[in-house]
Amino acid sequence: MTAGSLRPNRLDTLRVRRDKSVKTVLNRGMPATPEPRRAVVIEDDPDIRGLLVRVLTKQGFEVTEAGAGFPGIEAVRNTRADLVTLDLNLPDLDGLEVCNRLREFSDAFIIMLTARVDELDKLTGLDNGADDYINKPFSPREFQSRINALFRRSRTPAADEAAQNDLRRAAEVQQSLLPREEVRLDGYEVAGVFRPSRSVGGDFYDWYQTPGGLHLTFADAMGKGMGAALIAATARAVMRSVRHDPDLGNAFNLASRSIASDLDISGSFVTLFHARLDAGSGKVSYVDAGHGLALHLQADGGAQRLPSSGPPVGAWGDADWTEADLALAPGDSLVVVSDGVLDVFGSVEEFTDAVRRSTHGQPTAREACAALLQLAPADTAEDDVTAVMVRRLAGAAGTAAP
Amino acid sequence: MDLSYEVKDSYAEIKAAGRLNMVSAPKLREFVADVVASGSSRIVVNLEDTAFMDSSGLGALIGCLKAARQAGGDLRIAAVQPQVKMVLELTSMDRVLTSYATADEAFGND
Numbered sequence A: 001m002t003a004g005s006l007r008p009n010r011l012d013t014l015r016v017r018r019d020k021s022v023k024t025v026l027n028r029g030m031p032a033t034p035e036p037r038r039a040v041v042i043e044d045d046p047d048i049r050g051l052l053v054r055v056l057t058k059q060g061f062e063v064t065e066a067g068a069g070f071p072g073i074e075a076v077r078n079t080r081a082d083l084v085t086l087d088l089n090l091p092d093l094d095g096l097e098v099c100n101r102l103r104e105f106s107d108a109f110i111i112m113l114t115a116r117v118d119e120l121d122k123l124t125g126l127d128n129g130a131d132d133y134i135n136k137p138f139s140p141r142e143f144q145s146r147i148n149a150l151f152r153r154s155r156t157p158a159a160d161e162a163a164q165n166d167l168r169r170a171a172e173v174q175q176s177l178l179p180r181e182e183v184r185l186d187g188y189e190v191a192g193v194f195r196p197s198r199s200v201g202g203d204f205y206d207w208y209q210t211p212g213g214l215h216l217t218f219a220d221a222m223g224k225g226m227g228a229a230l231i232a233a234t235a236r237a238v239m240r241s242v243r244h245d246p247d248l249g250n251a252f253n254l255a256s257r258s259i260a261s262d263l264d265i266s267g268s269f270v271t272l273f274h275a276r277l278d279a280g281s282g283k284v285s286y287v288d289a290g291h292g293l294a295l296h297l298q299a300d301g302g303a304q305r306l307p308s309s310g311p312p313v314g315a316w317g318d319a320d321w322t323e324a325d326l327a328l329a330p331g332d333s334l335v336v337v338s339d340g341v342l343d344v345f346g347s348v349e350e351f352t353d354a355v356r357r358s359t360h361g362q363p364t365a366r367e368a369c370a371a372l373l374q375l376a377p378a379d380t381a382e383d384d385v386t387a388v389m390v391r392r393l394a395g396a397a398g399t400a401a402p
Numbered sequence B: 001m002d003l004s005y006e007v008k009d010s011y012a013e014i015k016a017a018g019r020l021n022m023v024s025a026p027k028l029r030e031f032v033a034d035v036v037a038s039g040s041s042r043i044v045v046n047l048e049d050t051a052f053m054d055s056s057g058l059g060a061l062i063g064c065l066k067a068a069r070q071a072g073g074d075l076r077i078a079a080v081q082p083q084v085k086m087v088l089e090l091t092s093m094d095r096v097l098t099s100y101a102t103a104d105e106a107f108g109n110d
Helices: A046-058 A069-079 A095-103 A117-124 A140-153 A157-176 A225-241 A248-265 A348-359 A365-375 B025-037 B055-070 B082-090
Strands: A038-042 A062-066 A083-087 A109-114 A132-135 A188-195 A203-210 A213-221 A270-278 A283-289 A294-297 A303-306 A324-327 A333-337 A385-392 B002-007 B012-020 B042-046 B050-053 B074-078
Touching: A038 A046, A038 A069, A046 A062, A046 A083, A046 A140, A062 A069, A069 A083, A069 A095, A083 A095, A095 A109, A095 B012, A109 A140, A132 A140, A157 A225, A188 A203, A188 A213, A188 A365, A203 A225, A203 A385, A213 A225, A213 A333, A213 A385, A225 A248, A225 A270, A248 A270, A248 A283, A270 A333, A294 A348, A303 A324, A303 A348, A333 A348, A333 A365, A348 A365, A348 B082, A365 A385, B002 B025, B012 B025, B012 B055, B025 B042, B025 B055, B042 B055, B050 B055, B050 B082, B055 B074, B055 B082
Parallel strands: A038 A062, A038 A083, A083 A109, A109 A132, B012 B042, B012 B050, B042 B074
Antiparallel strands: A188 A385, A203 A213, A213 A270, A270 A283, A283 A324, A294 A303, A294 A333, A333 A385, B002 B012
């Protein structure tokens, strides 16, 4: 596999209906009813916007309109549009920038509109993600025939459905790889949430009980979509394979070595956080390979970020990761979050503070995780968003000092 | 993302302007591969106008660094902006991808 094969294509981004809410069990057997075609018109001139809306509505589209770039991007995300008309000169964002941002999550046909002929010449020579260009003023008939031509070139319904089924199945498999079993660990609760930005994603977490406590793995594979999901599943399997090695550092280095060369060849990497909890003492031993977004939350509301001890697995040869540990006192939590949450904030400090505030005082680990998900609302988050929490219950039986 | 390059005395400077993400990462990889193939293996990627980089973007920089080293040269980055710096530090990749204040300084001492 080359690096190029990890790039998004239309099949990667086919839209599969999914809940915006937290979901741990996938709704099986979703009906494959055809949905109406949706269009978003991003145009600041109200007259032209009105005209575009009329033409598209007449063509049978469900149309959403936006007068600027940011609300336009949001509308495309919310409606999962099939077609976008995009004015080049918008009050808030350059049309080309809007186009770039749309291409990060949408495979909608994008038609760019511009009033300037010289711009049109320049644009058509560039590979900027748009599917067609129209010069203003345009005739409604020309516009109509361009749209028809785009959709004629589109994939066949049968191929579309097969690809959708594949993706749906992949999403089911990925969900089934998340830990299902309730953790029954005296004095602790464990919870996790996972919201891929597409139907499948590169984030994942895993945990399982051991005689003395719990093992926890949290990973974020480079990129998004199917390629990232394949790498995530591999990392999960490899980390599970070393569970019986009593030496954490040894186990981690063994596991990472066994996937590093594959990752190197595919031009990819995975950030990996792996922890082992000794339930009796509250001691957590961990290794952090390039993740850097694990936090020790103290019962009194304090928070400490655990810095990573080396590069992501597969990113750079000859890496060696050192083991570190922390003591979970009653009321303390270990929380690991994906960078999809970090992206919302301007700095690591702001991020740390937001995690601390949103989780402090939450009655359960599950509710704390749900609150973390809310930090990156589904409407605006561009990356997979994942959070896991291991909480030592306050007043729990144990030997660690408070 | 807009990419351009200029061959200087002892290195080639590549200017990357825009968001370095899953969409633009393959473009940067191809662009740097072309520059390396054309004979310049000492490369500075000027990130002055790159306000955002995600994991795919980081993967591209790492891939480009490997390509430059394989060709006997090196790749260094310059004028790194706060979000990009944050990603490099979180992932500990700041130890591998050395950053300099300006493109001129990147190969200043060798």
